[in-house]
Amino acid sequence: MDNRFGDIEIFLSVAAQGSFADAARVLRLTPSAVSRSIARLEKRLGVTLLRRTTRSLALTPEGISYRDRMSVLIADMVAVEGSLGQESQDPRGLLRVNASPSFGVECLIPVLPGFAERYPAVTVELTLTDSIVDLVEERADVAIRIGPLRDTRLRAKKLGHSRMMLVASPDYLARRGTPERPDDLDAHDCLRFSFRRSVDSWPFRVGGRVVQKPVEGRFFGNSGEVVRRMAVAGCGIARHGAFHVAADIRAGRLVEVMPDLNPGDGEDIHALYAAEDRAAARVRALLDYFDSVQLFTS
Incomplete structure (x- = not known):
């Protein structure tokens, strides 16, 4: 019997998991069954989708194209079927959400219990990582992004x-003194990020114009959460989004430094989702829920 849909699902799982064994475990099949399915699919298409070695597995260019197009088609089919059934009235199913650890801990986790209570038929899978993941490749439904948007394939809702x-x-300020002007930072430890997009200067509004002050310090962190904890521990001065440190400021664990010289810059926060997921009730429910709660301090 021709089971094209099953073969496509198996291929997408192999592409997402990166190995036959892991895909077999997720799908509850044997590795040999997964291998036969991929071979059957490649024979029908007349192209090689996966390049296999003893140690690795990679998608060919044809495999990448097939994965991207089939992911869209299957997601669209699921959305259409859901819209014809109970899901159009009652959001249900698995909802995969991706966010940075800082936004997830400070903003999402506090409001997710309310979402779960409102939509008991929706199961939420929350993944927190500072890596920018591909929604199609990771099979995520919604991703929270902070800063400039780069993926034009996705739809964005500004939060x-x-x-x-x-x-x-x-x-820290009691031990080292409170800086009153940018040049005072030369005598302080400034907490910086160790990833590539980090910067070594901070902006200040001085005399009606914005100036950049180079900063240095003895501590680096690889995520916003790491740098926040280092600031709370008294390791130095950090530059953070207000949403991330609002709770610490309310609790007195952190205080704002040189607020009168703040240039007023910031970052937009968006919820991204694939265009084909616009009909999925569970995605719409989460986006609408974000409108009904205060996610973060601006």
């Missing part, structure tokens, strides 16, 4: 804007 601010712990 708000969060200003940047300098913060430090009261203990």
Whole structure:
């Protein structure tokens, strides 16, 4: 019997998992059954989709194209079938959400219990990572992005804007003094990020114009959450989005530094989703829920 849909599902799982064995475990099949399915699919298409070696597995250019197009078609089919059935009235199913650890911990986790109570038939899978994941490849439904948008294939819903601010712990300022002008930072440890898009200067509004002050320090962190914790621990002065440090400021663990010189810059925060997912009730429900709650401090 021709089981084209099953072969496509198996191929997409192999592409997502990166190995026959892992795909077999997810699909609850044997590795040999997965291998036969891929061979059958490649024979029908007349192209090689996967290049296999003893240690690795990679998609060929044809495999990448087939994965991207089939992911869209299957997601669209699921959305259409769902819209004809109960899902159009009652959101249900698995909802995969991806966000950075800082936004997930500070903003999403506090409101997800309310979402779960409102939509009991929806199962939420929350993944927190500072890596920019491909929604199609990772099979995520919604991803929260902070800063400039780069993936034009996706639709975006703006959740708000969060200003940047300098913060430090009261203990650190008591030991090292409170800076009053940008040049005072030369005598301080400034907490910086170790990933490639980090910058080595901070902006300030001085005399009606914005100036960039080079900063240095003895500590680096590979994520916003790491740098926030280092600031709370008294390791130095950090520059963070207001949403990330709002709770610490309310609790007195951190205080804003040089607020009068804040240039007022910030970052937009968006929820991204694939265009073909616009009909999925569970995605619409989450986006609408974001409108009904205060996700973060701007």
